[in-house]
Amino acid sequence: MFGMDAGLRKDYDMGPAIGEGSFSIVRLGIRRSNGENVAIKVIDKKSIKFKDNVVQREIATMKLVDHPNCVMLYDIYDDSKHKYLVMELVTGGTVMDRVVEMTHFTEKDAATVTTHVLRALEHLHALGITHRDIKPENLLYKSNDPLSPDYNTVKLADFGLAKFVGVDETMKTTCGTPGYVAPEIIDPKMPFGDGYGPSVDIWSLGIVLYIMLCGFPPFLHESTAVLFQLIRKGEFDFPTPYWDAVSSDAMDLVSKMLVVDAKSRLNAEQCLDHPWISVSGPEAGRTLHSSHHAFMLIRKLQIFDNVDPACMQVRYCLQWKLWIDEKKGCLFVPQSQEVS
Known part of the structure; x- marks a missing residue:
């Protein structure tokens, strides 16, 4: 070039x-x-x-x-x-890609995604970094090869809205993706404090988890203004029959992540200690409601145009494979290393 x-x-x-x-x-x-x-x-x-x-x-x-x-x-x-x-x-595509591709998506699959993202958030929050844009499009699988040890490894991507803040500092900029933003981002002057902190990432991940378990979000309206009103109230339920196959532990974790009072919301470390994450329950392998796959496919089609180009799934077409093979055949590789 x-x-x-x-x-x-x-x-x-x-x-x-x-x-x-x-x-x-x-x-x-x-x-x-x-x-x-x-x-x-x-x-x-x-x-x-x-x-x-x-x-x-x-x-x-x-x-x-x-x-x-x-x-x-x-x-x-x-x-x-x-x-x-x-x-x-990363070549495995977004979480939404994988869910749609899978014939049977289970609680165990959702727990794996949630655990990996919580570990990433625990690391970021310890550094003083808030991601501020947790959503399915920014959660990527490392590999698309089922035989790879990284096939089920989830990576948090797109740090365009991430912000570093010092201890006891808060943020006030309204940002994020409407369906996933926490109440305190919509209204930083809510009665629970002035501004917001890293707990907004937990709320957003709670929304993602809710969607992974049933296929649709807890707060939904075509009007953004009305949607924000619903989020501020924070009232949601687990409607039958879509949640009938979901364990009580899973619902309990969702409920503790989607708490309007940010100070009462679980942090990343507490979420990782929750029984649904730390102990794989007997219902974790149960397949979710039959409508789950259809709902997730619709959501994938709705969000496709909003995926960051750096997060797009790499499909190894013949052209790319030939290019890689040709280039690696000309590379000098030190004796102590091997071509991966």
């Missing part, structure tokens, strides 16, 4: 595009030193939608993150026209 940063050209081979956003393209890449497959996010600085402060905040956040359940940032390169973020390549 003409004009590409010299360091990037030296360290990586850049291949075909695997995703495209409003001001960025994500390309498949290979690290020359060891043959590792990576994702390279190419950001167009000249785009009218490019906001340097937002990108710099995302980079600053990702530099702090080092956890097996978070998508990793490896390297950063820069030239006059583009910024290049070399990131961990």
